[in-house]
Amino acid sequence: MASKQWLVEDYEAGDLPLTSGETLHSARLRYHRIGELNAPKDNLIMLPTYYGGAAAGNHPWVEGNSPLDPDRYCIVIPALLGAGESSSPSNTAGAQRGPGFPAVSLNDNVMLQKRLVEDIFGDARIALVMGWSMGGMQALQWGCLFPTQVRAVLATCCTARCYPHNRVFLEGVKAALTCDHAFENGRYRSPPERGLRAFGRVYAGWAYSQAFFRHELWREQGFGSIEELLRFWEQDHLGQDANDLLTVLNTWQNGDISDNPVFGMDYEAALSAIAMPTRMMPCTTDLYFTEEDASEDGRRMPGATVESLESDWGHVAGGAGREAASHNRILAAARALLSGKAS
């Protein structure tokens, strides 16, 4: 694997019709790729990205002794629309720049990824689609939209739609960000720094769990105090664009795998279509993609087993390379799914 390198590529999709009826002009999908498509075209692995994360954030799932082996698989990480790498408010020219960027849905993201697979990867079969958080929502969207193309799904710390309390949590971080006068309804000339800092501070309370703070697990991340952790969250969000954050937040809040022409908001039908081997891996202490919601979704997918991550790391447990124990359990599940032993 050491011989292989990640390639950063852009897929230019032209004008992309959106679920909303609008069109995203000159849509671009940024993706990272490692490994080669084989002759039977059945070794593609898709790792869609999570909220606030760049494509490189999923690299840890492929590093080391991972079943996601670039010598064997062609691994693609497609970056979310709006998140700053693919077409986004911050990198779009003209009328769709900044607050003019159209609303993009979970379905829009996955339909664009499907076009990437068709055009660049010969409409290959997907050995595994795997994601954390919003990445997991996209994985589930892939599973129900393209059940014959997707052989297995692994979704950590996510649900198949944004449940109500999750929406309320997101209303809170949105309010904290847009409260900054410098935000100017998205027409800021310099970043709304106070709002970005507040966004990061509010978010930090939700990202982990009560037990994470109780047991001072932030020390394992190298922080000397909770205040240091909170400042890291501020800094991390100062590096992000406010309109980008709100665009993807909107995708998340409205996320529902049945909200598209195929399922027409029939949530049961969408869940029922996930009949391939699927692993739902919620974390027992996740405060917004709760174990209860994810487990209920999983029970309604014919192909799914629910395997909870017993962890104090809350939502963060399911991310690539975040908590060693959960990371290893997730990779073990991926190994089972890829070997066909997890149906």
Place this chain on the structure above:
Amino acid sequence: MASKQWLVEDYEAGDLPLTSGETLHSARLRYHRIGELNAPKDNLIMLPTYYGGAAAGNHPWVEGNSPLDPDRYCIVIPALLGAGESSSPSNTAGAQRGPGFPAVSLNDNVMLQKRLVEDIFGDARIALVMGWSMGGMQALQWGCLFPTQVRAVLATCCTARCYPHNRVFLEGVKAALTCDHAFENGRYRSPPERGLRAFGRVYAGWAYSQAFFRHELWREQGFGSIEELLRFWEQDHLGQDANDLLTVLNTWQNGDISDNPVFGMDYEAALSAIAMPTRMMPCTTDLYFTEEDASEDGRRMPGATVESLESDWGHVAGGAGREAASHNRILAAARALLSGKAS
């Protein structure tokens, strides 16, 4: 009871030395009172107030067929320092107005209440001190500081100190409020409305539980949508003063029943002093005063039994008149404590 009325009174305490070393000038303690002190001076009930609440917020515990019977007990509701009724940034003249208001601690609040009891109620014995949230923290502070004077304690949805995640949650709402440029470091001339709205919206996600939103229990509060509920929270906070909110938030964040000259931060010693009949009533779904933290505190108080409120209402379950089932269980516990059957 219909013949009795609540009286609103002010106790002028003069200059009040604070834990911080500062002095609160011309300290005033606003309190509500109903019922009369009896001759043996052993029928006083104290109901300290909660964050964001006025003294009247505890009236529902006394209404109807309550064991807190004004025909039998003299019931006093002392309002928190800083919360807008007792001495607060918003109602203080001179240098201590607004951002000049000194930090006040849990201990300061209870020491002032103790002076009220001494001066106005002949240092009566306290049949019960009972509170929700920060009101419960004050009840526990009373219990350990004055164990021979307090006969029973009832504390709902609270802990004996502010645990780390709870502090982080509060950092979030504080960041949302102070992010508003109009806040001007507390020197605002008109209210920082955006910040107050953001504060309310962020807070709403924490006040209930995931299950509260999942099961649409906001309908029981008369709201037609989650957005209506969030707007109510915005409006409620628009009615509050930003410096007041931050003063009491600071009291809460630093709240620790052992943080005073009596216990000198010896938390075990403070918990051990709560040997009178005590009921800790955390809610199973409380997101910040968690059942785990409250139960552990309770187990370390020799007089306490822990009786969890099984409820989807989260933190709100423990408030007076909020959720009928929990309200009734809390009053049943109060009845047992007052009758001496709960030791």
